[in-house]
Amino acid sequence: MPLHKTSRTLQPTLLTLRKELVGEWQHPRTGKTAEPDIFEADPGGKEPIRLYVVWSKWKDIAATDRSDVILDAFEAVRGKNMVIRVAVATGFTPDEARSFGLEGYEDDSEG
């Protein structure tokens, strides 16, 4: 029985986001407010990789589509042998990243 791979053909909007993300991954901009903000957690060795991308453009994009865009972009930049090690790929808007408490996006309203 074949494996049913869904959403592998990205919609035009998602293709545009993927292209932008690949560009950022290859030539990251500096600056605290630069987006998309990519977190590539690779402990190396046998450990799995986790990817988080904070981006305002995720706002109207479904969580699964965000993850697929991130995985496709990562595969385009790092290759098939690396993407197989990815265990988690998640996209957050900046507000979501603050709610989640992602490193660098902690709520500093009290301090």
Add this chain to the structure above:
Amino acid sequence: MTASRLLRDRVHQYNPSVQDFELAAESRLDDAMTLLLANRLLGAIYLFGYVAEIYLKNAVYRRLGARPTAQAQVIFRQARRKAQDLGLWQHLKQWESGHGLMFWARLLWSLPNPDGRELGSEERCSLYRHVRRIEDRWTVNMRYSVDTSSTREAETVQASVEWIKRNRVALWR
């Protein structure tokens, strides 16, 4: 449609992806460690067993070619069909209701990865040894038991679950 207020309904309505398994396993492992440190040994072993199950299922799904974003229910059906084709499904003990650790381990080492590579004999032996150690001390029926477990038993299960965790990428790739 308004979101259900009941936790059980929210859980049933949620359709987890394969990457949710990774996050859930980590969370349940933290829970199990908290119980172990509090000397709640049977509760710790009970959760450690489920952590092993989640990691093994995750590895099977990945070995079947699932991406982290794939819907776990869809891949589960494929895994079940594969197990039936391989003659493994009937070995799943009735009372374990899909939770049989050795079943998932056997399925894992019976599957080539999408590139056709099978698990090496050393990986298979280690996996068998660690799953055996857990299964000798864990069953889903533990929830009905009073705590007669020892610290040594709990630490043995913990060590084997940690081995599966450390080697999960090698098991699925």
